[in-house]
Amino acid sequence: MMLLVDSSVFIASFDPVSDNYQNSLDLLNTLCRRSIQITMPAHGWFEIQCTFQRLQNENRFVGPIINGQMNYQIELIHIDAAFIKKYQMVDIPYTKAGDHIFVVIAKVNGYPLVTNDLGMIKVARQCGVQVFSPKEYADKLVSGA
Numbered sequence: 594m595m596l597l598v599d600s601s602v603f604i605a606s607f608d609p610v611s612d613n614y615q616n617s618l619d620l621l622n623t624l625c626r627r628s629i630q631i632t633m634p635a636h637g638w639f640e641i642q643c644t645f646q647r648l649q650n651e652n653r654f655v656g657p658i659i660n661g662q663m664n665y666q667i668e669l670i671h672i673d674a675a676f677i678k679k680y681q682m683v684d685i686p687y688t689k690a691g692d693h694i695f696v697v698i699a700k701v702n703g704y705p706l707v708t709n710d711l712g713m714i715k716v717a718r719q720c721g722v723q724v725f726s727p728k729e730y731a732d733k734l735v736s737g738a
Contacts, residue, residue: 596630596730597704599706599708599709600638603644606621608644613727629666632670633670634672635670636672637691637695672694679701680694688716695708695713699717700720700722706722707725
């Protein structure tokens with residue numbers, strides 16, 4: 594089973610000032626240690642890269658690093674003609690375009706979605722997507738549920 598992780602989780606894990614920092618960092622480190630396969634649409638990786646560069650330039654980067662590396666098993670979902678055909682007419686409540694893509698991927702594929710974005714959580718729940726905060730998903734992993 595694939596786990597869809599929103600870019601907000603990575604972004605929070607980079608910045609100790611974020612309210613979601615510790616829970617996001619803990620979850621990502623757990624996913625890495627357990628070699629859990631995660632996925633995200635490719636545009637999300639650019640959001641992450643942009644924030645990573647900004648925080649490095651500000652000397653504020655503190656990220657999820659295992660053995661000195663950021664080493665995640667991430668399968669990027671490329672937004673191409675096949676993607677558009679597969680996901681274009683999925684009926685979900687209105688949300689921002691970037692969030693829409695994450696929710697639609699989760700809905701169509703039955704992937705659990707992990708995010709810090711409260712708006713995305715609300716929309717995902719409204720359309721039946723299994724959605725978790727980083728802490729909720731980490732707790733689920735620990736309990737084995």
